[in-house]
Amino acid sequence: MVATAMVTLDDIMAALDRIRDDVRVTPMQASPSLSQIAGGPVWLKCEYRQTTGAFKLRGATNAVARVGKVAGVTTASTGNHGRALAHAARARGIPAIICMSRLVPQNKLDAIAELGAEARIIGDSQDEAFLEAIRLQRDEGFALIPPFDHPDVIAGQGTLGLEILDQVPDAATIAIPLSGGGLLAGVAAAAKALRPDIRIVGISMQRGAAMAASLDAGHPVEIRELETLADSLGGGIGLKNRLTFPMVRDLMDDLILLSEDQIADGLRHLAQDGHRVEGAAAVCAGAVLSGRLRADDGPLVLILSGENIDPARHAAILQEAS
Structure with missing residues (x-):
C-alpha cells in the first residue's frame, strides 16, 4: 500500500x-x-x-519565492540546481553562493558565475560541498535550499x-x-x-x-x-x-x-x-x-x-x- x-x-x-x-x-x-x-x-x-x-528551475523558483528576508541563498549542487538557484536568486535581488565538488564540469561552473552567483568548490563529493552550505546557513544567515530533499x-x-x-x-x-x-x-x-x-x-x-x-x-x-x-x-x-x-x-x-x-x-x-x-x-x-x-x-x-x-x-x- x-x-x-x-x-x-x-x-x-x-x-x-x-x-x-x-x-x-x-x-x-x-x-x-x-x-x-x-x-x-x-x-x-x-x-x-x-x-x-x-527542470531544476521549477523547484528553485518555488523555494526562493518562499524564503522571506535572508542574507542570501545557498545550496550544494552537481550543477543544474545551482544554476537554477542562481537564476531565481538574481531575479529577486538575493545573493547566492553555490557549493560544488571538484567533479562538477567547468561549463556548469561558468554558467553559475555568469548569473552573478559565487561558485564555491569544496571537496570531492556533493556531501562535502553540502557541509559548507550548512555552515553558511548556520554562521552567515543564508537560507539553505537543498537540491532535492x-x-x-x-x-x-x-x-x-x-x-x-x-x-x-x-x-x-x-x-x-x-x-x-x-x-x-x-x-x-x-x-x-x-x-x-x-x-x-x-x-x-x-x-x-x-x-x-x-x-x-x-x-x-x-x-x-x-x-x-x-x-x-x-x-x-x-x-x-x-x-x-x-x-x-x-x-x-x-x-x-x-x-x-x-x-x-x-x-x-x-x-x-x-x-x-x-x-x-x-x-x-x-x-x-x-x-x-x-x-x-x-x-x-x-x-x-x-x-x-x-x-x-x-x-x-x-x-x-x-
Missing part, C-alpha cells in the same frame, strides 16, 4: 500558481524512432528547453507532472531520471494523485547511484561518487533524508540502471533526432534502446531533463559512434 505523499497535490498546485510567470511550459514531442523500438507511442518531454536548460523544491518539480498529464492525458508510464529523487518524487506525487494507475519508472546509472543503493539497503546510505556520463545524477541523497527517499520508495514502480555505453547510446540517438541533451537527460532513451523500457501498455513519456553538457564532450561522444 502506498504511503500518503509528504508533498501533496495541493502543494504542487500552489507551486504552479507561484511560478507560472517564471518558468516555461516546455514542448512535448512524439518520437517515431523510439516508438518503433518500444512497441508503442513514445513522447519526449523536452524539459531541457526550460530557462537555464534544466525540501518540500518547496519537490512541489516545484511536481509541476512538471501536471504539465505532462495535460499534454499526454492517456500516458501509461512516465520515465524519470533519478538522482536525489526530487524530480521523481514531485512528478510521481502529482501524476499518481491524478492518475493512481500510472506507472512511474526511475532511470539511473550503474556507477554511483546513491538512491538505488539506499533503496537496496532500506535506508539512506553513503556511496563513493564516480565519474559518469550522467554527471547530473551523481551525489548522495543525505543520511538524514526526510522526504525524497520515502517518497521514491513508495511512489516508484520500477528502477532501471544503465551502463555508460547505454547512456551514450541514448545521447547519440537523441542527437540524431535533433535533441542535444546531457547524459542525465539521455538515460530514459538509453533504457528504451536497451530493451528494458517499453510502451506495450500505452503511451510512454520520457523526461529529457537537461541540456547542460560540455559541447566538446558531447561532440566526442557523437564521434565515438562514427
Whole structure:
C-alpha cells in the first residue's frame, strides 16, 4: 500500500500558481524512432528547453519565492540546481553562493558565475560541498535550499507532472531520471494523485547511484561518487533524508540502471533526432534502446531533463559512434 505523499497535490498546485510567470511550459514531442523500438507511442518531454536548460528551475523558483528576508541563498549542487538557484536568486535581488565538488564540469561552473552567483568548490563529493552550505546557513544567515530533499523544491518539480498529464492525458508510464529523487518524487506525487494507475519508472546509472543503493539497503546510505556520463545524477541523497527517499520508495514502480555505453547510446540517438541533451537527460532513451523500457501498455513519456553538457564532450561522444 502506498504511503500518503509528504508533498501533496495541493502543494504542487500552489507551486504552479507561484511560478507560472517564471518558468516555461516546455514542448512535448512524439518520437517515431523510439516508438518503433518500444512497441508503442513514445513522447519526449523536452524539459531541457526550460530557462537555464534544466527542470531544476521549477523547484528553485518555488523555494526562493518562499524564503522571506535572508542574507542570501545557498545550496550544494552537481550543477543544474545551482544554476537554477542562481537564476531565481538574481531575479529577486538575493545573493547566492553555490557549493560544488571538484567533479562538477567547468561549463556548469561558468554558467553559475555568469548569473552573478559565487561558485564555491569544496571537496570531492556533493556531501562535502553540502557541509559548507550548512555552515553558511548556520554562521552567515543564508537560507539553505537543498537540491532535492525540501518540500518547496519537490512541489516545484511536481509541476512538471501536471504539465505532462495535460499534454499526454492517456500516458501509461512516465520515465524519470533519478538522482536525489526530487524530480521523481514531485512528478510521481502529482501524476499518481491524478492518475493512481500510472506507472512511474526511475532511470539511473550503474556507477554511483546513491538512491538505488539506499533503496537496496532500506535506508539512506553513503556511496563513493564516480565519474559518469550522467554527471547530473551523481551525489548522495543525505543520511538524514526526510522526504525524497520515502517518497521514491513508495511512489516508484520500477528502477532501471544503465551502463555508460547505454547512456551514450541514448545521447547519440537523441542527437540524431535533433535533441542535444546531457547524459542525465539521455538515460530514459538509453533504457528504451536497451530493451528494458517499453510502451506495450500505452503511451510512454520520457523526461529529457537537461541540456547542460560540455559541447566538446558531447561532440566526442557523437564521434565515438562514427
